[in-house]
Amino acid sequence: MKITVFLWFSILCSTLLLGQQRRPIKGKLLYKNTVVIAANVINNTAQTNTITDGEG
Numbered sequence: 001m002k003i004t005v006f007l008w009f010s011i012l013c014s015t016l017l018l019g020q021q022r023r024p025i026k027g028k029l030l031y032k033n034t035v036v037i038a039a040n041v042i043n044n045t046a047q048t049n050t051i052t053d054g055e056g
Helices: 002-018
Strands: 042-043 048-051
Touching: none
Parallel strands: none
Antiparallel strands: 042 048
């Protein structure tokens, strides 16, 4: 019984953790209603970064 519960719990956890997909977010970086150019934006969760262009 304990092995069956542990097995199902493991399958459920791995499905939830591995089933996530990344999708890009689109938006503008603004400061006082002005587009910010060449700002370094860091995503702490994914450990990635990017630099804004002329469109923010």
